[in-house]
Amino acid sequence: MQLVDVRLGGPGARYALNAYGLTTAELVVRPAESPRGVVRLEHAQVGAFRDSPALWLGRSARGSVLVDGFTYGALNDTRSADARKRLHWFERVSNGYSPALYDQLAAAYQRAGQDEMAETVLIARQHRRYAAAGPAGRIWGALQRWTVGYGYRPWLAVCWLIGLWALGSVWFVGHEPVPVDADQNPVWNPWIFAADTLLPIVNLGQDGYWRLEGASQWIAGTLVAAGWILATTAAAGAARILKRV
Missing domain, CATH: 1.10.287 (Helix Hairpins)
Structure with missing residues (x-):
């Protein structure tokens, strides 16, 4: 399934793309501009996922791309779009802390041989995890972050x-x-x-x-x-x- 240089959604549209539960060997979502509406990727199972910044950097932020249960085997541009950039994209649209989001991204980098980027993602996962905890959890998380990463x-x-x-x-x-x-x-x-x-x-x-x-x-x-x-x-x-x- 390839959506390249297309306009997703429109005025008043609830969903710009509804791929809930989709199963496909490849999903390419590279719109010509930011989607106008929510992009649903929940519980989709994709062999290779290819995207662009336009998908994530839309006019709205939280909840504009739904990725709960979204799994993919390979990710495009693991070298050009580094881990910190992708983390910014994902965290910008996610509703709260989602461990699976980080695990999927880290696994994709590991499969691509980018172990350092995978490590960056896993560290960010723990940082978000402890940031969502209470005061004691945040203190313990800070100790782990600065002493052993x-x-x-x-x-x-x-x-x-x-x-x-x-x-x-x-x-x-x-x-x-x-x-x-x-x-x-x-x-x-x-x-x-x-x-x-x-x-x-x-x-x-x-x-x-x-x-x-x-x-x-x-x-x-x-x-x-x-x-x-x-x-x-x-x-x-x-x-x-x-x-x-």
Whole structure:
């Protein structure tokens, strides 16, 4: 089915295109101008879907293109129309958060070999998901976004760990604490101490031997909390990725 350089809808028309439940090997919707009316693609099953900006950037926005249950195997212009541009198109017309919309788009990019764009879509999916949650959900979502990229960018957690470890080490280089038990004669190493404080569960032989006071106590507490937050968000992100494998 091909609709190229045509005018869809007209004055007073409710639907510019009604393709509800359509099943076809190919659907091409490239109108000459923005549709005048609602475009229904709900529950349509399409092998290859080819479109143009005119379909999405119409005079109206929310609800102008209905895509609930719309599935497609391949998408045109996966290179020229990047993920952020398509996300803008889809989010402009969608009524609220629709997980399937993001999943379909990400799958199309993956099938086209555009893994980076698929990742961008999946990150946007999680961002919209948590944005629609309550205050606690938004806070948890923000932590996952900036620390591990919702699990899709685990290297962010490594960057945070290295940065916090370096800052903590620099502080403790100039602020050596006193031993809890001088008879044990522990050897002070600020670099290992910062890592031991930051990394949860791991014991590097420095934690527990020193009496921290004042600002050092607060900094050590911050490192402990940051380490657990990073570990928790990384585990949550990894679990999400494993569910999709």
